[in-house]
Amino acid sequence: MAAEDRFKKPVVEMLAKRAGNRCSNPDCRAFTSGPADDTERAVNVGEAAHIYGANPGSARYDVSMESVDRGAITNGIWLCGNCHKVIDDDPNRYPAGLLFEWQKSHASWVSEQVGKTGAVVRRRYEERHLEEFGKLSYLAERIISEKGDGWEYHLTAEVLRYEMTPVLRRWSALKKGFYMKPPLPVGLREFPDWLSVRMNEAQGIVSAFEGLISGEFERAWGDPGVPGNDRDIVETCRLFGEMCASALLWEEQVRFVSVQDEWQQVAELLRGAAGAIIEEAFKLPEFIEETVNDPVATGTYKLTLVLQLPDQWSENLEAAMAIARDSIIAGIQSGDIDW
Incomplete structure (x- = not known):
């Protein structure tokens, strides 16, 4: 386990305090500290548990997370030693989403128990505020509620991953030929218009x-x-995700099309043009997390994303179009093609 994956002492202490030194399992809520036989000491049976595991092979480990995020308070929940062992021994029964719900529910319960009306009201506000966003990942919700250092960038990276990962996986499956759709027939005369629409969409x-x-x-x-605006951040990330989804739809349109032999080479040249956008776009959340989690990061950082077609793509497309047109004209003149 890397040093960044572990919870630092201030994080452990804060998790215990915010949990009221009680186990966050709603079916347990046992005290996690109390008096020892020595009047100058106390017994602690509480533990800072990772929601997403800290190292490969551990319960709920997420390979896409950065080390610093695994050791952040937003990835922690306070539990007694017994409950900690139970959730890690059976991660399928105790998935990350359930633990986030435990943490959120326990925070509300503790606020009510300590009699802090302001804390209770704030919790209600946070719940109402999160409703405005619609569906988010549990981690994104916690980032919005906690708003720790650099929260704007952590939120951006998390929402981008949440919105874009399904598109990236689908694109990967499409490239490998793992799924099919009924091909759309495009006639000989209709193809130029179809191509014009696709190029405008691109x-x-x-x-x-x-x-x-x-x-x-x-x-x-x-x-x-x-401070940034959390709603604007989420909306921008979703627009970015929709842009990637549009690129995937474009790729499906050019791959699942049935054209005449004369236009086949042109159609094949289109494949992969929009998929490259998806792959470039996914570099953004990775860059943001790496930059924010760099302990010595200062100054201005720049990411260059290149939307580049293969070498001589335009020339090849023009050549393929010319060959297709010549073939069609020859077919019309010979009577083989009824235009």
Whole structure:
């Protein structure tokens, strides 16, 4: 286990305090500290448990998480030693989502027990505030509620991963030929119009990509020293995810199309053009997490995402179009093609 994966002492102490030194399992809630025989000492049976495991092979380990995130308070829950062992011995019965629910429910319960009306009201506000976002990952919800250091960037990376991972997996499956859809027949005369629509769609996807990358994220994060807007961040991430979903739909359209032999080479050249956007887009959350989690990160960091077609792609497309047109004209003249 890397040092960053472990909970540091301040995190452990804060988890215990926020849990009221009670186990966060709602069916347990045992006291986790009490008097020892020595009047100058206390007994502690509580443990800071990782929701997503700290190292490969551990319960609920998520390979996509950065080490610093595994050791962050947002990935922790306070439990007694017995409950800690139970959840780690049976991770299928105790998935990460359930533990996040335990933590959230326990925080509300503790607030009520200590009689802090303000804390209770704040918890209700947080619950209502989270309702405004719709479906989010548990980790994203906790980042929004906790709003620790660099929360704007951690939230961006988490929501991007949540929105984009299904698209990336689907794109990977499409490239490997793991699923099929009924092919859409496009006739000999209809193909040029079909191609024009696809090219306009591709340009729209690229424009959306450039607009979101070049300005919208920075706007949502806010000026230096000014808190960002969580709703703007989530909305921008979702737009970025929708852009990736549009790229995937484009790829499906050009792969699951049935064209005449004359246009086959043109259709084949389109494959992969939008998929490259998905692969470039997924570099963004990785870059954000690596930068924010760098303990010596200072100054300005720049990520360059390149939307680049294969070498001589435009020339090859023009050549394929010319060959197709010549073949069609020859077929019309010979009477083999009824135009």
